[in-house]
Amino acid sequence: MLFEVLIRRYNALLYKIARSYGFNHEDAEDLMQESHFSAYKSLRTFRADASYKTWLTKIHINGCYHKLNQHAIHYEEATDDVINHHTTVTPTIGENQQTEQMVMNKELGRVLEESLQQLPLVYRSVFVLREIEGFSVAEAADLLSITPVNVKVRLNRAKTMLQKQLEKFYSVADLYEFHLMYCDKIVRNVFERIAREQAEGANHDTI
Template sequence: MKDMDQRTETEIISCILQGEKSLYEVIVRRFNPCLYKVGRSYNYNHEDTQDLMQDSYLDAFRCLSQFEQRSNFKTWLMRIMLNNCYHKKQKFSYKNELPTDNINENLCPMFNNSNNDTNRQVYSRELRYVIEKSLEKIPDEYRIVFSLREINGLNVAETAEVLEITESNVKVRLNRAKVMLQKELKKIYSETELYEFNLIYCDAMVDRVMKKITEQYI
């Protein structure tokens, strides 16, 4: 298993499809953080997000042989998670919008990787709560783009692929999201600490998904 941690998703998937289904645990551990952030950014609570993650991993496992390696596995998996989020709310409102805004592509990042002691102390439990609540006020289509770009670290092309919108739309929505949040988020935060999915939850999610796979497929 340790050796597998260093391998690409393509290599791991190939082994899984050849019968080594237990290796799917590597996939679950590798993508727990990004799927968790997607679910929380869509305003689902911790429990609902975990349920959506489990469903998404199982959906991906069932369709693993259909994965076209021309695309990025991470964006493919995140699209499954987003689709499940959409279905849960029974709302599909993400339509292309015209880039009528005056887009400032040089707008300062809402988050950076500063790791000094002062920032660590400022970033308290209460502050994380404020950030989450602030993001909840942003309309879904802008909040999701913000999450994918600023929190999950996807580039414009990857975000456009996940959401199936144009790169121009991604820039429009990200710009609007930043403007909406600018007044409330003026301090510098670390994106790696926002919506963290810690190791305790990660292990539990691995257990849940692998148990289901064992029951249904092995």
């Protein structure tokens, strides 16, 4: 099914955004599933005025805001397991060098993720959309309902807060990496929910 391709393509994007809003792994997955399901239900209203990626991101950000307003957020401590699941390491030549590099990347990843979480949300959200996910200034402004000037100002402040020297050693694109091992779970849960709703609709029609 074509929709499965869309789910898999944008899982990492939605995961990073949810994490940037302070949600832990489990809450992020719940939000991802809800966003995919909401997009599926609203496909008929999608007029391609913007890209599907932008449209889905808008749905997802609204979902994050809604959950924040419900005070249902739970922060997750960065543990070795979390780091292993959400970061990647750069292979190097030689076993000893590779082991040393892996340890260094884990530590830098942990520091960067924790540093990003310490930023006020207004800066953190801009940083993720612009630097990690590659949205344009105009797209980020539209998604966050702020001006392009505000996007640029907030991004510059976010970079300063994150200590730019660390970015020379660790790619920001690896922050909050959504491991492919979770993709099947998200796809399965979304399609199970779609099937349940279709079955309920069929039962309602026969009454």
